[in-house]
Amino acid sequence: MTIDAAEATSGSPRPVSGRGRGVRPTRGYRVFQAVNAVVLTAVVVVTLYPFVNVVARSLSDEGYIIAGQVNLVPRGFNLDTYRLVLADSMFWTNYRNTVVYTVVATVISIVLTTCYAYVLSKKHLRGRTALVGIAVFTMFFSGGLIPNYVLVTSLGMKNTIWAIAVPNAINVFNLLVMKAFFESLPDELEEAAAVDGLNTYGILLRIVLPLSKAIVATMVLFYAVAFWNSWFAAFLYLDRQDLWPVTIYLRNLIAGATGAENVGAIAEADEVQAEATLKSVTIVLTTLPILLVYPFVQRYFVRGVMLGAVKG
Amino acid sequence: MLHRSWRRAATAAVAALLAATSVAACSEDPSDAKDLSENRAGAMSDYGIGKQFTASEPVSFSILYNNHPNYPLRDDWLFWSELKARANVTLTPVAVPLSDYEQKRSLLIGAGDAPMIIPKTYPSQEDAYVSSGAILPVSDYLDLMPNLQDKISRWNLKPEIDGRRQEDGKFYILPGVHEKPWQDYSLAIRTDILDELNLTAPKTWDELYTVLKAMKARYPDVFPFSDRWSKPNPAGNLLNILAVSYGLQGAGWNFQHTSWDATAKKFVYTGATEQYKQMLQYLNKLVSEKLLDPESFTQTDDQARQKLANGKSFVISANAQAVVNDYRPDLAKTNPTAKISKIPLPVGPAGEINPASRLENGVMISAKARDSKNFVAMMQFIDWLWYSDAGQEFAKWGVEGKTFVRDAAGMPKLAPDVNVIGLNPKAPKHLQKDFGFYNGVFAYGGKPELVQGFFSAEEQEFQKVLNARPPTAVPPPHPLTDEEREQASLWETPLRDHVYQATLQFALGQRDFAQWDAYVAELRSKNMDSYLDMVNKAHDRYQKDHG
Numbered sequence: 001m002t003i004d005a006a007e008a009t010s011g012s013p014r015p016v017s018g019r020g021r022g023v024r025p026t027r028g029y030r031v032f033q034a035v036n037a038v039v040l041t042a043v044v045v046v047t048l049y050p051f052v053n054v055v056a057r058s059l060s061d062e063g064y065i066i067a068g069q070v071n072l073v074p075r076g077f078n079l080d081t082y083r084l085v086l087a088d089s090m091f092w093t094n095y096r097n098t099v100v101y102t103v104v105a106t107v108i109s110i111v112l113t114t115c116y117a118y119v120l121s122k123k124h125l126r127g128r129t130a131l132v133g134i135a136v137f138t139m140f141f142s143g144g145l146i147p148n149y150v151l152v153t154s155l156g157m158k159n160t161i162w163a164i165a166v167p168n169a170i171n172v173f174n175l176l177v178m179k180a181f182f183e184s185l186p187d188e189l190e191e192a193a194a195v196d197g198l199n200t201y202g203i204l205l206r207i208v209l210p211l212s213k214a215i216v217a218t219m220v221l222f223y224a225v226a227f228w229n230s231w232f233a234a235f236l237y238l239d240r241q242d243l244w245p246v247t248i249y250l251r252n253l254i255a256g257a258t259g260a261e262n263v264g265a266i267a268e269a270d271e272v273q274a275e276a277t278l279k280s281v282t283i284v285l286t287t288l289p290i291l292l293v294y295p296f297v298q299r300y301f302v303r304g305v306m307l308g309a310v311k312g
Numbered sequence: 313m314l315h316r317s318w319r320r321a322a323t324a325a326v327a328a329l330l331a332a333t334s335v336a337a338c339s340e341d342p343s344d345a346k347d348l349s350e351n352r353a354g355a356m357s358d359y360g361i362g363k364q365f366t367a368s369e370p371v372s373f374s375i376l377y378n379n380h381p382n383y384p385l386r387d388d389w390l391f392w393s394e395l396k397a398r399a400n401v402t403l404t405p406v407a408v409p410l411s412d413y414e415q416k417r418s419l420l421i422g423a424g425d426a427p428m429i430i431p432k433t434y435p436s437q438e439d440a441y442v443s444s445g446a447i448l449p450v451s452d453y454l455d456l457m458p459n460l461q462d463k464i465s466r467w468n469l470k471p472e473i474d475g476r477r478q479e480d481g482k483f484y485i486l487p488g489v490h491e492k493p494w495q496d497y498s499l500a501i502r503t504d505i506l507d508e509l510n511l512t513a514p515k516t517w518d519e520l521y522t523v524l525k526a527m528k529a530r531y532p533d534v535f536p537f538s539d540r541w542s543k544p545n546p547a548g549n550l551l552n553i554l555a556v557s558y559g560l561q562g563a564g565w566n567f568q569h570t571s572w573d574a575t576a577k578k579f580v581y582t583g584a585t586e587q588y589k590q591m592l593q594y595l596n597k598l599v600s601e602k603l604l605d606p607e608s609f610t611q612t613d614d615q616a617r618q619k620l621a622n623g624k625s626f627v628i629s630a631n632a633q634a635v636v637n638d639y640r641p642d643l644a645k646t647n648p649t650a651k652i653s654k655i656p657l658p659v660g661p662a663g664e665i666n667p668a669s670r671l672e673n674g675v676m677i678s679a680k681a682r683d684s685k686n687f688v689a690m691m692q693f694i695d696w697l698w699y700s701d702a703g704q705e706f707a708k709w710g711v712e713g714k715t716f717v718r719d720a721a722g723m724p725k726l727a728p729d730v731n732v733i734g735l736n737p738k739a740p741k742h743l744q745k746d747f748g749f750y751n752g753v754f755a756y757g758g759k760p761e762l763v764q765g766f767f768s769a770e771e772q773e774f775q776k777v778l779n780a781r782p783p784t785a786v787p788p789p790h791p792l793t794d795e796e797r798e799q800a801s802l803w804e805t806p807l808r809d810h811v812y813q814a815t816l817q818f819a820l821g822q823r824d825f826a827q828w829d830a831y832v833a834e835l836r837s838k839n840m841d842s843y844l845d846m847v848n849k850a851h852d853r854y855q856k857d858h859g
Contacts, residue, residue, distance in 0.1 A: 255411035
């Protein structure tokens with residue numbers, strides 16, 4: 001399962017099967033195909049190897065890791081670090097937080113981005129340039145860390161999920177990709193729907209969105225991955241560890257196992273094992289769920305970006 | 313991602329800057345700094361040395377809490393309930409992950425949202441906040457802290473504390489204090505190889521050279537010394553322990569631009585001194601005779617550990633933890649007959665000294681806390697918990713009969729069902745995880761018996777040797793003004809980079825020592841003299857105003 005998922009991330013294309021279909025490929029084309037296959041296989045190996053290596057290290061005994069003997073296959077199979085991390089109830093609390101934050105924040109982001117992008121795609125909208133300008137302005141300038149913190153705090157969002165979900169809800173890059181996609185839809189479709197009696201909201205919900213599954217799926221992926229990996233907003237605005245996402249939990253765990261904080265203290269044996277494999281275990285535990293999402297949205301992912309990009 | 317990392321990098325600077333603008337407005341008029349009549353709620357009128365602090369009414373203080381993953385914060389710790397019972401104090405922690413503690417601290421202070429008590433602040437980290445007025449000049453309130461005053465005078469800590477004074481003659485941090493310096497870092501050496509060659513552990517750097525030579529003679533194809541801790545800067549530990557052995561202030565990961573020249577009574581530039589040259593010549597001798605692995609200056613810790621584990625080297629930088637957690641388990645897997653131990657810090661031309669600082673990370677107080685009606689009670693509480701013998705013992709060992717018992721000599725000893733750092737591996741409960749004691753936020757410093765309470769016999773032996781050596785002299789105070797500090801940091805970066813670069817070139821033999829004067833001239837062209845001039849002026853000024 002992991003291997004499949006990893007392959008999906010590396011973006012390896014389906015094998016090209018041009019042969020035996022109608023026109024006979026030229027010699028040059030066949031050479032090109034061969035070279036292509038070799039290069040792409042190399043890319044797959046190069047991208048896959050580090051990940052397989054990480055998985056192998058996460059399952060190995062620390063002695064073999066220190067001796068530099070772990071490559072593709074785990075040596076001295078050892079699950080202690082997994083056990084150590086998974087046995088902590090705070091890990092599960094934080095993992096649940098991550099799932100909740102990701103789902104809620106992604107839903108909010110998708111709704112807001114879709115609405116904004118759809119409005120901006122309408123050429124007859126008055127003040128459209130200004131609205132685009134307002135969005136683009138935030139790509140280049142931000143209020144700064146402390147003003148943001150003061151703002152979020154005085155809005156009463158500190159220590160709530162809204163501090164994570166609301167301030168980052170619209171990503172301007174995603175917004176512009178989506179706007180370009182909506183602009184590419186033929187106006188005639190919407191005119192026909194209007195003639196048939198749909199109002200603006202009906203057009204958006206019944207005509208435009210069903211035709212935009214590709215771009216929405218892409219955006220879901222972009223947003224979900226971003227929220228899944230994010231820790232900075234949570235670190236800024238959340239003062240209680242039972243609210244933290246798992247990214248902070250694991251980041252802190254690594255810092256604790258490797259930091260100078262332990263100087264002079266002698267750690268327990270399980271912590272020693274943990275130190276050697278902790279980074280690998282962390283990477284596996286945090287990437288696994290999001291990797292599993294990729295295969296399901298990947299086909300939209302490819303098509304969606306193409307559509308948006310060409311017309312944009 | 314770029315955006316985010318930029319934000320992270322800019323945090324500290326922005327925080328300090330904003331702290332200046334946002335909090336300066338509400339800083340106090342110094343004339344009423346001493347009138348505490350409005351701030352005595354909950355305070356004890358007869359608080360003093362040897363007295364248990366108990367607030368006369370229930371009080372609560374907010375505290376920034378560095379959440380350590382090995383003992384994550386829990387509400388049901390005996391530590392909290394016992395604090396309530398003994399001191400009538402409730403602490404409300406603002407939990408911050410240890411991984412990014414300093415960044416959050418900057419942010420909260422900058423945003424004017426800092427808790428009253430800000431612990432885990434290392435000496436000199438407070439400098440950035442002083443001008444903002446967000447941090448309380450605690451030296452004004454030492455009379456509320458009898459235990460701290462007592463320790464400063466009994467342990468002769470005045471020079472160390474004076475080193476923390478700012479340009480206004482006040483200090484802004486309540487540092488953790490040790491009676492004896494605690495030097496943890498030294499070198500570890502394969503003692504079975506020493507035995508095999510009929511050698512004793514080297515006591516000086518010259519003896520180390522002899523020992524390495526003998527090892528090389530017996531094992532010609534190994535580099536007997538291959539060092540670690542070279543990221544991000546080369547040979548962080550090795551350069552530092554060498555520099556202090558040559559009488560300098562520090563180098564490597566403890567890089568110090570200036571060292572105090574006691575005979576000339578002025579500061580000199582560490583990287584341009586004759587002593588620095590001599591220590592580089594020593595390193596160069598080791599490298600050119602193939603005794604020290606040239607990769608020592610660039611390799612990762614893992615590479616250095618692998619060489620040691622695989623018998624490709626016999627000497628490596630170490631602290632107590634590295635020996636027990638890294639080197640011995642590594643060797644046990646590859647070579648069960650191997651033995652390795654930390655040797656007492658080798659002695660250099662500066663003679664027997666213990667270079668460790670006697671100051672530890674400590675506590676800053678938010679300037680806002682001064683307006684609290686419980687301010688006096690808070691200072692008394694801090695004095696009791698962090699500086700009284702009873703408070704320190706409580707924070708470290710816990711409650712007698714529950715987490716520890718006393719042996720015949722009255723020394724504390726872990727209760728049989730309580731474990732910490734592997735001392736009672738079978739015990740069902742953990743002093744840190746389950747009770748909240750021996751917590752890095754609350755427990756540090758103190759008398760050597762307390763500091764070394766959990767040390768192994770081996771480490772206690774090491775400390776005994778080092779504690780017999782006198783502590784290094786502390787350089788006199790030379791606080792810079794804000795503008796000077798800004799100017800200094802502009803000069804410091806190029807100077808430091810150049811010293812690092814030349815250090816590597818000289819040590820590895822890429823640059824001949826005949827070029828030493830040229831190198832010093834290069835430092836001059838990077839404003840070394842102006843920099844020294846500024847530091848020496850700051851020193852004179854301080855002597856004049858506050859000396």
